[in-house]
Amino acid sequence: MKTEIRFTHQSLVENSKSGDRTAQYQLYELYVDAMYNVSMRFLGVKEDAEDIVQESFVDAFRNLDKFKYESSFGAWLKRIVINKSINHLKVKRLPLAAMDDNEYHLTNEDEHEYQNIDAMDIMKVKSGIEKLPYGYKQIINLYLLEGFDHNEISDVLGITTSTSKSQYHRAKKKLVEIINTL
Incomplete structure (x- = not known):
């Protein structure tokens, strides 16, 4: 029978900070699907979303020392995924529709x-x-x-x-x- 080690999110983050690959994998498993869905909403292309999610996890794990628990790990990671997705769109030159600030007012x-x-x-x-x-x-x-x-x-x-x-x-x-x- 396989023994499963369960950690709290904070202990997973702390263990990941010290290079624990098992903890990193558990964090990845906890968040990969949600982060993929976030990226897909922006990109709409499966392969692009998968790439962005992978890059986001790599960046997150490289920069865990900057994570200070001011938000949840999931919220911090989501911000990384959103920023990377938007930057990906910018690289593909898919800008926002141009408009003047005063062109349309909500009443x-x-x-x-x-x-x-x-x-x-x-x-x-x-x-x-x-x-x-x-x-x-x-x-x-x-x-x-x-x-x-x-x-x-x-x-x-x-x-x-x-x-x-x-x-x-x-x-x-x-x-x-x-x-x-x-």
Whole structure:
């Protein structure tokens, strides 16, 4: 009978810091699927997402000494995966849609139009997100799915907070248009 050693997340991180390959493998096993899903939402290409996840784990293990438990290990790793996914898209030259900061403003009347999106079939929403241009897809993924606020999005993407808000509004409007055609 095989004996399984179970560690807490903190002990896995601490053991990984000291080079324990078993602990590193256990951390990898705990997070690989979730990190793959995060990367896939950004990249949409299986092979690219797999590469990004592998690179992210390598970077995380190399830089474990910088992990200070200010967040969970999973949140720290997720940030690495998101940044690497976005950088991968930038290298492929898939920028955000260009727009002026004052081109589109959100009003209370516009908000009413989007209140029914929560009631829509989730498969339609997922399908609609997949059909969005990459820039819009990034904003939707970061804001709705990853829970980033506009300040965090502006930091990650290197844009202004107002551009993040405008892009999100336009992405949401485009998503509604796409879903209505499905």
